[in-house]
Amino acid sequence: MGIGKKWAMSALVSCFVLTMVGCGSNNNAAGNGTAGEMIKFASDASYAPMEYMDTDTIKGFDIDFIKAVMEEAGIKYSVTNTGWDTMLSSVKQGTEYQAGLSSVSITDERKETYDYSIPYFESTNMIMVKEGSDIKNALDLKDKVVAVQGATTADDLMSGIMGVDNANLKRFDSNAVALMELNSGGADAVVADIAIVNEYIKNNPKEKLTGIIDKENFGSEYYGILYPKGSEWKAKLDPAIKAIIENGKYAEIYKTWFGEEPDTATLLSAE
Amino acid sequence: MDFRFDIIVHYLPVLLRGTLFTIGVSIVSILFGSILGLGIGFGKMAPKAIFRWPFHSYINFFRGTPLYVQILIVHFGVIPAFYGTTNVLLTSFVALSLNSAAYSAEIFRAGIQSIDPGQREAALSLGMTKWQAMRFIILPQAIKRMVPAFGNEFIVLVKDSSLLALVAAPEIMYWSNTMKGQYLRIWEPYLTAALIYFILTYSLSKLLNYIERKV
Amino acid sequence: MEPIISVRHLHKSFGAHRVLTDINVDIHSREVVVVIGPSGSGKSTFLRCLNLLEQPQDGDIIIEGTSLMAKSTRINDIRTEVGMVFQQFNLFPHKKVIENIMLAPVQVRKWPEDKAREKALELLQKVGLSEKAEMYPASLSGGQSQRVAIARALAMEPKIMLFDEPTSALDPEMVGEVLAVMKDLAREGMTMVVVTHEMGFAREVGDRVLFMEQGVVVEEGAPEQLFGNPSHERTQEFLSKVL
Numbered sequence: 001m002g003i004g005k006k007w008a009m010s011a012l013v014s015c016f017v018l019t020m021v022g023c024g025s026n027n028n029a030a031g032n033g034t035a036g037e038m039i040k041f042a043s044d045a046s047y048a049p050m051e052y053m054d055t056d057t058i059k060g061f062d063i064d065f066i067k068a069v070m071e072e073a074g075i076k077y078s079v080t081n082t083g084w085d086t087m088l089s090s091v092k093q094g095t096e097y098q099a100g101l102s103s104v105s106i107t108d109e110r111k112e113t114y115d116y117s118i119p120y121f122e123s124t125n126m127i128m129v130k131e132g133s134d135i136k137n138a139l140d141l142k143d144k145v146v147a148v149q150g151a152t153t154a155d156d157l158m159s160g161i162m163g164v165d166n167a168n169l170k171r172f173d174s175n176a177v178a179l180m181e182l183n184s185g186g187a188d189a190v191v192a193d194i195a196i197v198n199e200y201i202k203n204n205p206k207e208k209l210t211g212i213i214d215k216e217n218f219g220s221e222y223y224g225i226l227y228p229k230g231s232e233w234k235a236k237l238d239p240a241i242k243a244i245i246e247n248g249k250y251a252e253i254y255k256t257w258f259g260e261e262p263d264t265a266t267l268l269s270a271e
Numbered sequence: 272m273d274f275r276f277d278i279i280v281h282y283l284p285v286l287l288r289g290t291l292f293t294i295g296v297s298i299v300s301i302l303f304g305s306i307l308g309l310g311i312g313f314g315k316m317a318p319k320a321i322f323r324w325p326f327h328s329y330i331n332f333f334r335g336t337p338l339y340v341q342i343l344i345v346h347f348g349v350i351p352a353f354y355g356t357t358n359v360l361l362t363s364f365v366a367l368s369l370n371s372a373a374y375s376a377e378i379f380r381a382g383i384q385s386i387d388p389g390q391r392e393a394a395l396s397l398g399m400t401k402w403q404a405m406r407f408i409i410l411p412q413a414i415k416r417m418v419p420a421f422g423n424e425f426i427v428l429v430k431d432s433s434l435l436a437l438v439a440a441p442e443i444m445y446w447s448n449t450m451k452g453q454y455l456r457i458w459e460p461y462l463t464a465a466l467i468y469f470i471l472t473y474s475l476s477k478l479l480n481y482i483e484r485k486v
Numbered sequence: 487m488e489p490i491i492s493v494r495h496l497h498k499s500f501g502a503h504r505v506l507t508d509i510n511v512d513i514h515s516r517e518v519v520v521v522i523g524p525s526g527s528g529k530s531t532f533l534r535c536l537n538l539l540e541q542p543q544d545g546d547i548i549i550e551g552t553s554l555m556a557k558s559t560r561i562n563d564i565r566t567e568v569g570m571v572f573q574q575f576n577l578f579p580h581k582k583v584i585e586n587i588m589l590a591p592v593q594v595r596k597w598p599e600d601k602a603r604e605k606a607l608e609l610l611q612k613v614g615l616s617e618k619a620e621m622y623p624a625s626l627s628g629g630q631s632q633r634v635a636i637a638r639a640l641a642m643e644p645k646i647m648l649f650d651e652p653t654s655a656l657d658p659e660m661v662g663e664v665l666a667v668m669k670d671l672a673r674e675g676m677t678m679v680v681v682t683h684e685m686g687f688a689r690e691v692g693d694r695v696l697f698m699e700q701g702v703v704v705e706e707g708a709p710e711q712l713f714g715n716p717s718h719e720r721t722q723e724f725l726s727k728v729l
Contacts, residue, residue: 085451085457085461088451088455088456088457089457089458092456104455109453109454110454110455112454113454113455113456114455147439150439150445150448150449150451150452151448151449151451151452151453151455152452155449155452155453156452156453159449159453164285164449165284165285165288167441170359170439171439171445171448171449171452172437172438172439173436173437173448177343177437177438180347181347181357181438181439184346184347184351184356184357185351185355185356185357186346186351186356186357186358186359226455387574387576389572389574389576390576390578392539392570392572392576393570393572393576393577393578393635394578394590395539395562395565396537396539396565396568396569396570396572396639397565397566397569397589397590397594397638397639397642398562398563398565398566398590398594398595398642399562399590399593399594400562403593403594407589407593408578411580412578412579412580415580
C-alpha cells in the first residue's frame, strides 16, 4: 500500500463529502419576508429553460418568476430539486413541500387530485422535425413515429391524436432522450413545449432541425403552481402573482429568458 | 390515503399488454443470455490468460456499469450502427441479453468449477474426450447446482427490464409512467406496476422451485 | 519379452517443487507391481503420469510400444486400455450404478446398449453387487462404491489397471471386500500397478514392490526380498514404522 493508494482513498472520501455538502445546501434562495411563515417548493429541475440545474444551483424562468412573486408577497421560501415523482407525492401530502413549481400544465384530470394557482405562463406545444420533412401540421403526425417526454401535455395531445396505446407514440423519460431518438432516426418528429424546442434548435444548428407551430391543433395551455387539495397557500399567493403580471415585473423576467414580450392580457383572462 | 381504482381499470388493457412485452423480452433475453453466457463462461476458463482476457473484460464491463447506461449505449449506439435507425424491440432484446450473459457466464463458471475435479479425472481415465466429460459428467451435475442461481438471475432480469422504459419500450413501467403523466398521481401506477412484477416473479420462483425439485 | 509399460527418465514438478526425479521402471504383462512409500513420496503422481492425468516435464512413458509423450499419440486411445481406480471412487453421482458402468463402453467404445448392459451386469456379479444395479451411488457404502468403480474401469476391458490408494478412504471393515476383488483380478492375470498402504496385500499379491521416497525409486524387488531383507536403510526405516 503506497502513497498512491492513500491519495486515491482520500480523494474518494473528499468527493463523497463534497457531494453530501452539495445535497445539504440544496439550492434554496431565501426571500426577504419577515413573517415567521415559509413555503417550500419542490421542482423537477430538468426542463431548461423553465427550470434546470446549473451544476448545483437551480435556475430558470420559473425560479426568477417565483422570486418576484415571493418578494411581492413578503414570504420566505425555498425551491428544491426533488425530481418529478417526489414532487408529486410530497405536494399531494403537503407536509414537507407545500407546493410544486415545475412548469406543470393545468388540466382537468389533474385538478381532480391537486389545486392550482392562477395561470402564470402561457405555452403551446411545437413540432420539431428534420429539415425537408413532409410533416406540416399536427394531423400529419397521425401515421408517423413521434417522440415526446412522457407525462407532459405533448404526451396528452399526441395521445389524443394518435391514441394512447399507439406504439408509434414513444414516451421518453426526458426531452433530451426524445430529441436523441429523433436524431438517431428512431422518430420522425418530437413534440414538446415551444420554449424547449426553440432552445434546442438554437443550441444545435448543425442538426438541421425546424420547428412547426400549429395553433389550430395545439391550443394554448397554461402552467400553474401545484398545491395540495384545499391548500391555504393559493389564496395567499394568487394576488401576488396577479400583481407582478400587472405591474410589469413579469414581462421583464419573461424578456430576459425568451427575448420577447409576453401576452399578459391572455394570461390574465385565462382560467 | 385516497386511491383511485378507476384509473387503474382504465389502464388495465395497456398494462396487460406491457406485461406480455415484459414476459416476452425476459424469456428471450434469458435464453440468449444463457447461450452467450455459456460461451463466455467457457472462455473465462480458458487455460491461457490471453484467451481469458476478452471474456474477463466483457464480464467486468457488463457487471461493472449500470444497465441504465448500457441500454442507452445499445439504443443510440449499437443498434443504429447495425440497423440504421433505433429500434426499441432490438434494443430490449440485445441490451438485456448482453447484460444477462455476463451474469450467466459467472453462474456457469462457478457451477462448473464447483464440480469435484475427480469427476473429470474419472471420465478422462475411461477414455472420454474433454467434451464428453463435460457433456455427460460435469454439465449435468453443474446445471443442477446452477438452477437456483439461474432462477435468481431470471427474477432480477424481469425486474431490470423495467429500465427499458427509458427508451420507450412499451413494457409495464412504461405504461405506469404514462398513467402517472395523465393524472399526476404516483401511487396508483407504481403500486400497480409493483403488484404485476410481484405476481410475475412470485410465479417464476414457484416454477423454479418445481424445476429444482425435478432436476 | 517387451514390457507393456516402460518408464524412462521421468521427471515431474509442480512449479518449483520437484515431485518425481528420473524414474525408470519396466512393467511386464500380467505383472502386479505394488508401489509403497510415505505420504508425499510422489507415488500417486507417478501413477497418474501413467495415463497422463499428470503431464510429466521430461522423460518418456511407453505403453505397448506407443510413446505417451509423442505429439501424434491420442491420449484418449491409450486411456481406453488403461483403467484407473481412485482413492475417492469418483463414481458419477447423477447416474445409476449400471449407467456408471455402461457410459464409457457406449460413448467411447461405441458398443450397442445391450452389449454394454450385459457386460455391466456380468461385472456387477463378479464384484458381488448385482442387486445394486438400479441404485444411485449415494446409497452405497464405501466398499461397495469402490467395487462399482472397479467394475466401471473393467467394463472398458483394459489391458492395464491402475489403483491409486483404493482402500485408503474406506472404513477398516470394508477394506477386505475391495482387496478380495483386486486379488481375483490379479489371479486372472490382469496387469496391475497398485499404490497402497496395505502391506499385507503387497506381500501376498504383488509380484514386485517399488519403494518410493522423495520422488525417487529407492529400492525395488520381490516382496519377500523387500519386506524380508531390505537392502536400503530408508526402506528399513519406513518398513519399521508401518509393519
